[in-house]
Amino acid sequence: MGDGLTDRQTAFRVWALPGIPEVREGDDLAKLIAASVGESGEPLEDGDVLVVTSKIVSKAEGRLVAADDREEAIDAETVRLVARRGPTRIVQNRQGFVMAAAGVDASNTAPGTVLLLPEDPDASARGVRAGLRELLGVEVGVVVTDTFGRPWRNGLTDVAIGAAGLRALEDRRGDVDPFGNELALTVTASADELAGAGDLVKGKVEQLPVAVVRGLAHLTTREDGPGARPVARDAASDMFRLGTSEAIREAVLQRRTVREFTDEPVDGAAVRRAVAAAVTAPAPHHTTPWRFVLVESAEARTRLLDSMLAAWRRDLAEIDGWDEERIARRTRRGDVLRGAPYLVVPCLVAGAEGGAHGYPDARRAAAEREMFVVAVGAAVENLLVTLAGEGLGSAWVSSTMFCRETVREVLALPEAWDPMGAIAVGRPAAPAKPRPARSADSFIEVR
Incomplete structure (x- = not known):
């Protein structure tokens, strides 16, 4: 022995x-x-x-066991779908093995049994x-x-x-x-x-x-x-625990807004891979109406956020008429962007530089811009999902849209670049809370 x-x-x-x-x-x-x-x-x-x-x-x-439907038996033995192609399923079964059909076997058994x-x-x-x-x-x-x-x-x-x-x-x-x-x-x-x-x-x-x-x-x-x-x-x-379509779906479902980050530096190469996925999004007229500004240095992030805070305080005072005490209370709240070790500012590039068509009437011109805005949203979603796949948390915050001129000035952006929010990126400081169940049915109308 x-x-x-x-x-x-x-x-x-x-x-x-x-x-x-x-x-x-x-x-x-x-x-x-x-x-x-x-x-x-x-x-x-x-x-x-x-x-x-x-x-x-x-x-x-x-x-x-008796089983007229082998698929039902596979369902009962499955704890996680790994990949599916047509009727073939690769799953993790209750014993913990990743294999076809959960190991449910219909060969060398009597008809109607598995x-x-x-x-x-x-x-x-x-x-x-x-x-x-x-x-x-x-x-x-x-x-x-x-x-x-x-x-x-x-x-x-x-x-x-x-x-x-x-x-x-x-x-x-x-x-x-x-x-x-x-x-x-x-x-x-x-x-x-x-x-x-x-x-x-x-x-x-x-x-x-x-x-x-x-x-x-x-x-x-x-x-x-x-x-x-x-x-x-x-x-x-396990670097290959999901099939392609399942991995995409899992990444979409696991993408969560993260508001607290660790101090761990963010790998700029991972963000660039996410941008590469972002720019595959659909856009009108075969255009690429997006640009991504990567705010990697702490000095640039601080300068940007301090300038945005000053612009916000001016709005609250001059437009909303708030007094200094109320402004201080409002702006004292935690800032998800300031707590992140990395920022991405997605920008819409419309007009001639972005490839937009020129229309003589306001109705069609407005529709054209809306198409480009939707395209940026699709690109941002690609970015966020890919960041999640890289193990990075993110939060898309709209604040740059309220002080576009300030952002353009601080980041030295061209006039045609329209900042569409800012994305905080980093390693999540804590696991995400369970996502509340949300049925798609309440968001669907069938005609």
Whole structure:
């Protein structure tokens, strides 16, 4: 039996166990496997690894369920949609695996039934291991497998969904290669490699659901271990956890107005990537009626915001007629722009420079400007959603629209550039509060 210190072997054998009958609910898998071992004439040895197809585990555990509609069964086993293309769904299931159809299987089952994955594949592997220890007196590793597709690769392969008595991941970080280079990223998915090796000799059609791998005892452990769960990548480190359309929808839904930011500097390259997405927005006449001013220096932000504050105070005094005390109370409130480490000022460029058509009447000229304003709004939405995808919070604040001349002067903008608010950007200081449910129905009229 391996203990993690056994020397690495340079060869191994793998063979399928014959004679395992059709498995039914309540069957003892360890007894069926032990009987098959006896028929094979090749006794198990300490350090062997049993590779067991999850289908027979599910059947023994009563996971065969009536389901006239497989899609309903998939819905019941799904906790998160990852990607969809036509009827095909890649989802995260209740066991935490990302796979097609939540692992719901309609092959090799009676019509009107489907087979679900084991409720706890690691516990299933531990049970088979303990049963073989009791029946045959051997310490083996056990891998419970299922068939997965893989991103960027055609074809299916078996992978581990449950394990006991072996290290699902073999961490080689810190080892040194023959050239003296220290391995920094090498963590081998040993359980998946064992699953793939077993799948080469197992088969649905041949009804050979169990394989034995011998010669890799260095991968086995005396303890049951943490199972196959360490193989599943957690959400925080998964760069590809959503399909394209789902990622776009998720980014739109997760975009929230952030009013408090940390002091962490904002990566200007991330903002520029967001601007690149912004300028793909639709606009009239194939024009590009937007410009984005990136206010990156603290000095420029302070000068801009101080000038805007002075303009606001003048308006309150000269137009609204407020006294100094009331103005002080009003302008003392927290300023989301001043608390952000980065500002973006989107500008509308209409007129000839922006490509607007000239109209002799005010009605059509006003409509033309409105089209360009809508285009800027679409570009800003692209910007905000992309910033959210970059992990940055944002708040679109309209204040520059009340003192456009001031903003143009401070930022040295051309006369034709019309500041359309300012966007505060930064790392959110706290998680967003749950978004209240909002049905689209109340915003829809059908004719």
